[in-house]
Amino acid sequence: MKIGIFFGGQSREREISFAGGRTVYDNLNKSIFEAVPIFIDSKGHFIILDWQYIYKGTIRDFYPPVNFLPKSDLPVQIYAESLKNLSDEDWDKLIAEVGQKINPSDFKKHIDFAFLALHGPYGEDGNIQGILEWNGIPFSGAGILPSAIGISKIAQRQLLQQANFDGPKSIVLNQADWNNQPHENIFESLKKELNLPLVIKAPHQGSSIGVSILTENDLAKFESLIQKSFFELEINKSDWDKYNYEEKISFIARLVDIREGIGLPVIIEEDLIYTPEELLNFLDKTFSTQKEVIKLKAIDSEDSLLIESFIEGKEFSCIVIQDENGRPIALPPTEIRKGKDVFDYRSKYLPGISRKITPIDAPQDIIEKIRTQCSDLFKALQIDVYARIDGFITKEGKVFLNDPNTTSGMLPSSFFFHQAAEIGLNPSQFLSYIIRTSLKARLKSGKHHFEFHKMIKQLDRDLEGLKKKAQKKINVGVIMGGFSTERHISVESGRNIYEKLSSSEKYLPIPIFLSGNEDQHELYTLPINIMLKDNADDIKDKIKNYQIHPIISQIKFESSEITEKYASITNTALKKISYNDLPELIDVAFIALHGRPGEDGAVQTELEKLNIPYNGSDVESSKITINKYDTNEILKAAGISVADHRLVYEDKWQSNREAEIKAIEQQLSYPLIAKPADDGCSSAVKKIKNRAELEAFAGMMFRPQAEFIEDLATILKLKKNEEFPQKNFFLLEELIEKKDAKHFLEITGGLLTHFTEDGSINYEIFEPSEALAVGEVLSLEEKFLAGEGQNITPARYTPESENYKKVAEQVKSTLKKTAEVLNITGYARIDAFVRVYEDLSAETIIIEVNSLPGMTPATCIFHQTAINGYKPYDFIDKILSFGTEKMKKQTIAK
Structure with a gap:
């Protein structure tokens, strides 16, 4: 069965x-499905996407293609809606660089079923469901009305x-009232x-976009949050200047x-302003004429807002599914424990920021009450297949x-x-369940009845065949x-x-799962429900x-028919x-x-x-590369460029801080980079601009207790829940800068070895990615959070494409x-800075070597392997095959 996966979209x-x-x-x-990736761009085009682009970190990393981007010196990526004055022919050429444009009338030529992974307007509002129903394509999830x-x-x-469901008190605020009445x-x-x-x-957004909580009696703050939810902004000349x-x-x-x-x-x-550079120039020019305030508004904004009273209680989310007879089953509701009031985008999607407790920490009768009400709402809204229902449970129950x-x-x-894992279904099995249950739900429409029945019977035979293999x-x-x-x-990678x-x-x-400490490793085999815990x-x-x-x-008992049908392996x-x-x-x-141990x-x-x-x-080799100082020393001795570096030890720092600082400042000048010498993933990597920040970094690294020292954390601008280890030594490095190079960029390059x-x-070196840091250093979010980070693969060594190969071969x-x-054997990731000079000579300064690089879905090593024709599974298969062959050779040698 050809499954068209609809993703991306206009929201x-x-x-x-x-x-x-x-x-x-x-x-x-x-074994039973063929995946067809159908990417919807922000202009509403349907594109069968060439598979390698699926593994880009963000949409902006590949779309619009680089040769269609407006000329700009700003390190700010854009979406397709920032392209203006493109003809239909231009759009066809643009789309042809990443895949094949198709029209809804052509869907049946390419897919049998549509799996909807779209969110927000145009994806969850019945629009795409209507298009698919019109064209006779069965789709996943709820129908048009719900x-x-x-x-x-x-x-x-x-x-x-x-329908008499309890909820917070609420008021609708219309934009007309907001514009015409005193705030x-x-x-x-x-x-x-x-x-x-x-x-x-903001009533039509998800992922907590446009959601804020006002806690203080502050009119200015209130106005700011209302504007944020309307997707408007006022900029004052005094602030801009x-x-x-x-x-x-x-x-x-x-x-x-x-x-x-x-x-x-x-x-x-x-007027409409399309690009970041246009906007920057407009603001500079307009404010130079003494205009005091400029008002900006999104092209897709909200006409009304929902204002609610705050609910004191535990927040939860509950997935409701249907059994074989269409009866709703509420899975165990998950309690959301967050570091701040709003379960925001970062908290939702970056591991380690929030906690998900399943089932919610509440008496059994309360949990059952949540499940019953979620099932009742599922039925009241006539939802099919599955839904996620959020809510709160108050102290009063x-x-x-x-x-x-x-x-x-x-994700x-x-x-x-x-929650599906709690009844014993892994992601692959749960997706099979969604597809089969959605096919059955589409029969209710009374359309294409014979065709859909035939598809269900074939899928049932395929599912039964899996068990017999x-x-x-x-x-x-x-x-x-x-x-x-x-x-x-590490858990995300695993x-x-x-x-x-x-x-x-x-x-x-x-x-x-490996736990314990450096002296005693503890190992546990995990059932799927524990493996899929949040962090x-x-x-x-x-x-x-x-x-x-x-x-x-x-x-589990209620859903036993589902698990028996879809969980073919215990x-x-x-x-x-x-x-x-x-x-x-x-x-x-x-x-x-990642890091120690491993x-x-x-x-x-x-x-x-x-x-x-x-x-x-x-x-x-692993013992060497885990230590950034030793790695630098060995590479330096081999004639490979590295940053000037120095270790700082706790005993020396504590016994004679002034002497240690003086020695540091004689060798290295501010700003410099401070980092753990044996950790990665951007943990505690900071740009140190002065002595106060250096002392704060050392104080945090050498702190006696796990808790942050608040005044030092403030100096270093640490986020709540940010990982900052305790060590008895750390590494200082010079800040690598452009100097007299013509081009300068940060890269990360992957490799794979073969016998x-x-x-x-034999070393297969992939085309490195160019990493664009928004802040002072590349952050955890930019490396691993879906939709964050700006990774351009292959790296842009020069603006002239004809010069790329000469520089790339040197790097x-x-x-x-x-x-x-x-x-290094197997595979690895090497981070570096590259200086490209006028004569196209390139100097590559090695920063870090990762012998077990991150393998999260959004990591850029998969962008690089795709260029060489490896899908992620192929790459993993090659890694495992090499390791197996290497062990055989070692055993024979013994």
């Missing part, structure tokens, strides 16, 4: 849709009230009716961000339901997969977690490897306090194991750990004792030499 949630579509593409069972209701928070609130009067009226805090919502050039660019980047800002094009009076979503986020650790698979132990600051990203392998016909992945700390906590909640047992049980148990359990290990050779040492093949470099016929190692030569000097 502000398009990046999460893009990432969710990639998850579906990767997890569809390859979708049209589900998109509008105002319509939802009215219907919930009419102070509106504010006073809202406070009188609803009290503080006020919850302000305070910014330097870099600050203006940063302001523009935030302003055009479609999730937090207005986006582009932007309306100013009667009242259930407030406030946001039924007919499409849930589909690997989203509520969608997280007795093919021996290769058991892969996917080791994830750890106890470093990189543990959350889950991604698990999901890529679980939908294959060759491998059977077994998730293994490493949640997994560790669940292992420590493991018990099957009675409500989970009940829901889940792994939670069990504490030792390294010595592994030979009976696995054939090969994929170490998805990249330091410790796990590799244990696996080698047991002759278990593994991915990545061997013990000795030649004579047994020697790749340095990366290869680096790998050879450090005896």
Whole structure:
């Protein structure tokens, strides 16, 4: 069955849709489905996307293609709606660079079924559902009517009230009233009716976009938040004039961000401004004429806002699905524990920022009450297949339901997969369930009845065939977690490897969680529901306090028909194991750990004792590359450029701080880079601009307790929940700058090794990606959060494409030499800066080597492997095959 995955779209949630579509593409069972990626751009074109673009970090990394972008010196990427004056012929040429444009009337030629991973307007509002129904294509999820209701928070609130569901008090604020009435009067009226805090919502947005909470009695703050939800902004001349050039660019980047800002094009009076550079020039020019205020408005804004009273209580989210007979089953509701009032975009999608507790921490009768009301709402809105329903439970036990979503986020650790795992379905199995149940739901329309029945029967035969397959698979132990600051990203990497392998016909992945400390590793096999907990700390906590909640047992019983039909392979049980148990359990290990342990050779040492093949470099090479100082020293001795560097030790710092600072300042000048010497993933990497920041960094690194020292954290501008390790030494490096180079950029380059016929190692160096940091250093979000970061692959060494190869070969030569000097095998990622001079000579300065690079869905190593023809699964297969062959050669050599 050809499954068209519809993703991207025209809404502000398009990046999460893009990432969710990639998850579906990767997890569809390859034995019975053929995935057809149908990308919808922000102008509404339907495009069968060439597969390699699916693995880009963001839509802007590939669309619009670089040769269609307007000339600009600003490091701010744009979406397709910023292109103006393109003819239909121009759009056809543009689209042809990334795939094949199709029209809805052509859908039947390419797909049998549409899996909708779209969010927001045009995706969850009945629009796409109507197009598909008109063209005879069955689709996933809810039909047209519940979708049209589900998109509008105002319509939802009215219907919930009419159906006697409890909810917060609310008032609709129309833009006409906002524009024509005194704001102070509106504010006073809202406070009188609803009290503080006020919850302000843009009614047609998801992912918490346009949602704010006003806690203080502050008119100016109230006006600002209302404007934010209307997607409007007033800029004052006095504020603009305070910014330097870099600050203006940063302001523009935030302003055009479609999730937090207005986006582009932007309306100013009667004119449209399309690009960041146009906007910057307009603001500079207009404010130079002494104009005091400029008003900006999004081209797609809201006409009304929903203002609600604040609910004191626990926030939850509950996925409701249907059984074989169409009866709704509410899965175990998940409690959301967040670091701030709003469960915002960053909290939702970056691991480690918030906590998801399943089931919600509440008495069983309260949990059952939540489930009953969610099921009742599912029926009241006539939703089919599945929905995600959000709400609150108050201290008094009242259930407030406030946001039924007919499409849930589909990232690997989203509520969608997280709760399905509680009944024993892995993502691949859950997607099969959604497709089959959606086909049955479409029969209700009375259209194409014979055709859809035929598809259901064929799918049932295919599902039954999966159970009968007795093919021996290769058991892969996917080791994830750890106890470093990189543990959350490690879990994301491990889950991604698990999901890529679980939908294959060759491998059977077994998730293994590593915990403990450097002296004693603790290993646990994980069932799918624990593996899909939100982050490493949640997994560790669940292992420590493991018990099957009675409500989970009940829901498993209620949904047993579903699990028997779709869970063809029994889940792994939670069990504490030792390294010595592994030979009976696995054939090969994929170490998805980052930092210590994992990249330091410790796990590799244990696996080698047991002759278990593994991915990545061997013990000795790993011991070197984990230490950035040792790596720098070895590369420097080999004639490879590195940053000037220095280690700072706690004992020296504490015994004679002044002398140590003086020695540092004699060797290195501000600004400089401070970082842990044996951690990665951007943990605690800071640009240090003065002595006060240096002392704050040392104070935080050498702090005696895990808790932050508040005044030092403030100096370093640390975010809440940001990972900042405690170490007894750290690394200082000179800040690498452009100097007299013509072009200067930061890159990250991947590699893969192969055995030649004579047994020697051949290095395949991928085309590196150019990484554009928004802040002072490349952040965790930019590396790993879907929709964040600006990675351009291949890197832009020069504006002239004809000069690319000459520079690229020099850079790749340095990366290869680096790998050879450090005896890297398997695969790796090397970070560097590149200076390109007038004569096209290139100097590559190596910054960091990762022997087990991040393998999260959004990481740029997959962009690079795609250029060489490897899908992520192919790349992982090559890594495992090399590791297996390497172990065979070592065993023979012994």
